[in-house]
Amino acid sequence: MAHWRALGVPGSLVAAVPNMRAHGQSGLTAGLFDLVVMSPTLGERTGWLELKVGKRDLSPAQRDIRSIMAALGVPHRVEWGRDNPIRALEEWGAVRRSRR
Numbered sequence: 001m002a003h004w005r006a007l008g009v010p011g012s013l014v015a016a017v018p019n020m021r022a023h024g025q026s027g028l029t030a031g032l033f034d035l036v037v038m039s040p041t042l043g044e045r046t047g048w049l050e051l052k053v054g055k056r057d058l059s060p061a062q063r064d065i066r067s068i069m070a071a072l073g074v075p076h077r078v079e080w081g082r083d084n085p086i087r088a089l090e091e092w093g094a095v096r097r098s099r100r
Ligand SMILES: [Mg+2]
Pocket: 034, 050, 051, 052
């Protein structure tokens, strides 16, 4: 999120998705990926990015949602660490590519 705020492409959006751990709202759904991404590169498609740390893997609910996205051709990525999610955002055209 901080990376997108600093280097976000005009006309793009990266936003956190409330999941079951949020409270007080109907329609909260276990397994939704962490971030929703819109960009001029993605166009009419919306990207979903799941962020993972350490050795954690997808939960069963996340696997179910990933299966739906895979079947429908919805852009989605599961990325570990700090740099890999940024790379996904770059590939989706949501943030400018940084020199490295
Ligand atoms: Mg996560």
